[in-house]
Amino acid sequence: MKFSLFRKLSQFSIRQQLFIVYIPLIFLSSVLVGLYLVVDSTNQLTANYQYLADLNAQRVKSVLFDTTNTLYNNVFSLSNDTELREILSTELTDEIEVMQLIDQYNAIDEIRNYQTSIAALTIYSTNEHLPNNYRFIQVANEEIQASEWYQRAMTQSNAFLYTQPDEAGMNHLSLIKILPLPLSEEKAVLEIRLDFNYLRNRLRNNSYYLELQLNDDVIFYSDHLTRVGEAVSLTLDDDYQEFYQDRAIVATNTLAVNNRDDMIYIYSADFEAYDNLLSNIYRWATIVIVVLLTTFLVIALFARFFTNRIRKLQLAVYHASIEDYDFFQNINGEDEISQISIDFHVIIQRIKKKEEEIYQAKLAKQELITQQQQMEFSILAGQINPHFLFNTLETIRMTALTSGNTDVAYAIRLLATSMRNTLKTHGTQLISLEEELDALHVYVKIQRLRFGDRVNFSxxxxxxxxxxxxxxxxxxxxxxxxxxxxxxxxxxxxxxxxxxxxxxxxxxxxxxxxxxxxxxxxxxxxxxxxxxxxxxxxxxxxxxxxxxxxxxxxxxxxxxxxxxxxxxxxxxxxxxxxxxxxxxxxxxxxxxxxx
The missing domain is CATH 3.30.565.10 (Histidine kinase-like ATPase, C-terminal domain)
Structure with missing residues (x-):
């Protein structure tokens, strides 16, 4: 199949072959690489935008955590305020005395003055002796007592979050808790309303759109005010969710508040992400198109230039095939193809000559190295007469043994063994590692005879x-x-x-x-x-x-x-x-x- 493909390819001209090769190798590879870059860069950008949206949602969660904790701390403080309990449980009938008692209590004013996150702080009480004053205490009427949040406060001792509209119809997030009055039959409910503008200043980020929802209740915060009070959240609104998926990247997060019964849902959306992703796709598509057009133009120019040279070479080979050597003579020195042929032949001859010279030089160098090594070994071992030295050492050793001096005999035997190893390697180019270590052991033993325990070898x-x-x-x-x-x-x-x-x-x-x-x-x-x-x-x-x-x-x-x-x-x-x-x-x- 491979040779059949090449045979079919050879049926076309050189220029046509270049374009045939161009389509699968350059055109298709450029398209595939371009598509990969588009998909990969889009996926990476999408992941980055999603990460940033998640990061913004986490930032909002942190702000809400601090804000709700502040509300809970204020509720806890007022719930344990004995002075407030005395006011709520009072049985004074004199209005002047009641007002004096209220005027002496300033804890509520301090909270409202120092806590900018609080839009309103209201106490609903059933004590008829207290005035209906919205700054401090508001008498709970039958409509309030029948409301859902009031009934829940009566049956639940823990504080809870609730969303309800204010006088202007704007939904707010409120923290509600019944105030304990153990020594009185009166009932009192505390409501701390979170300021919408405070949330807007703390949470708003021009790069992201934000919505907040308590449990499955209506939306109590949105960067689009028209969305505040909507009964359906982003995750349940099919039309709105489709709008998000087509035009924005959405990150969701949740905050479990202190009572663990309420959950705040956070939706952070980036509407600019998809525009940037489309721009990225257009940019890479433009680059791929420019590369394809550029390579096509280069291939076209190269094909024209190359085929002209091939035709000249074909003409030169044709004249050579018919033994028209005069043709080479006519173009000698003028025609590039003929000169290349002659120069190539000269180059081959020079290469062969150079290789022969290199080979001879390597042999000469190896021979020189061998002579150098033999000369060095001769210097080490050739300065003494080995036979005379061995005979002398053997005579001394035998004399020492006869005299009973085994230490001297042992030392002489080690010295003779060392000299024998040295002479054994004389004229030898290579020895085994085992032989080298054996000779080294003999040498170390000689040194230990000289230095004793000062020399330890391993x-x-x-x-x-x-x-x-x-x-x-x-x-x-x-x-x-x-x-x-x-x-x-x-x-x-x-x-x-x-x-x-x-x-x-x-x-x-x-x-x-x-x-x-x-x-x-x-x-x-x-x-x-x-x-x-x-x-x-x-x-x-x-x-x-x-x-x-x-x-x-x-x-x-x-x-x-x-x-x-x-x-x-x-x-x-x-x-x-x-x-x-x-x-x-x-x-x-x-x-x-x-x-």
Whole structure:
């Protein structure tokens, strides 16, 4: 099917093929990406607008919580006011004495003066001895006593919220509670009416439309005054709800008041959200259309330019196919296609020549590295006569054993083993990690004979590393341990500890040698790091570290080598990074195959 499609595509001209490819690749992909961006950005904006509307509803809830708490606190204060109880229970018949008693009571005036959220504070009482004064006390007549809120107050000891219209017909939220008169047969009901303008100033937000409703009662607050007193809420009004869904994003919240019987419903709507969402859709649609028109124009121009070049190349290939070499001569130096053919042939020849030179250079470099390593190993081991040295050491050891001095014999045997390991690696490019650790153990034993318990050594090798298969340059680890003993533990009075950790990290092996010795001062550490970067043939101090770093970089690459960190009087840590030899061998094979 794939080849059939390409075969059908090849039946069209190059220009037609470009437009055929343009439709699924650019046109459809641009449309799909555009639709995705429109949907995704619209969903994100909708979620953001919904979040902001929810946030505004939560803000309104907080304001209502503070406001209703203030009303409840005032009701609680008046319910426990003994002076007010005396007034409501009075049996004085003299009107002057009653007025004097009322004038001396100023708690109601203080509440009305200091609480701006209160529009009216009224006490309805059945005490006929009290005057019908709307500022303080209002005699409850039969109409009031028959009202729903009054009857509820008579049967309910807790305060409750209620919505009812004022004298002008505007619905307000009121807090109603019966006042306890335990020593009197009289009844008294307290009403605190919430000020509508106070709510409007605290709650109004020009970005959002707000409505408040108590339980399933009429709306007692709305930014549109015509909605105040409506009997059906936003969630139950199908027409109004449809109006919201088409043009606004609505957030709802609820506030359970102190008595837990009443619930205030909060509706916060953003009428500008959908206009902004439509603007976002129009903006992305415009961008997609502009991209489609621009890409179509570019494709059209490119198709014309490209097909003209193809026709010239086709003509050149045709003359070459009929062995019209004079044609190439005629266009040589003048025709671009012919010059490209000649230049490409020259480039191929140059590339082959360059690859051959690179291959020879790599072989020469590898041979130089091998000679350098052999020379360095020869310097380490070739300065003494090994056969004479072994014979001499064996003679001394046998003499010590004959004399019964086993400690001397043991020390000589360790020294001979160490020299044998050194000579064994002479001329060897790589040894196993196991062999390197065996030689290191012999060296540490010799040092313990010299320093005793001042030198304590332990090591850890990760299970990921096969000690018999992991190959590395000889004499890489021992100089690091030797440096820790010679310089790190020199002069300490407490037991010295050296820890060797060998772990694998990706294609590299990390070798860390830590000691708890004297450490290195910061200034000396900087100088030491600088010396290690350049191996010296004259300086005898730290030359082992410099040579290890130089050999590691020369053999494994510049990304490998030594790093040193130290804290004075705490200890020193030396980290050697080398490449995993298995990976190195595979890389070398690939390089050779590529050449």
């Amino acid at each position: 090591y850890f090798v990760s299970n990921e590393i096969d000690q018999t298969q992991a190959m590395l340059l000889p004499l890489l680890i021992q100089p690091l341990v030797e440096n820790s003993i010679t310089h790190g533990l020199e002069g300490i009075t407490h037991p010295g500890y050296i820890r060797l950790n060998i772990i694998k990290k990706d294609d590299f092996i990390e070798i860390t040698v830590q000691d708890n010795g004297v450490g290195i001062a910061q200034a000396d550490l900087l100088k030491l790091q600088e010396k290690i970067m350049t191996p010296s043939t004259t300086s005898q101090k730290n030359i082992g570290l410099a040579n290890v770093n130089h050999r590691a970089k020369m053999f494994y690459g510049d990304e490998c080598g030594l790093t040193i960190s130290s804290v004075e009087n705490v200890g020193t840590s030396v980290v050697l990074i080398i490449r995993d030899q298995t990976y190195l061998e595979q890389t070398t094979k690939n390089d050779v195959n590529s050449l």
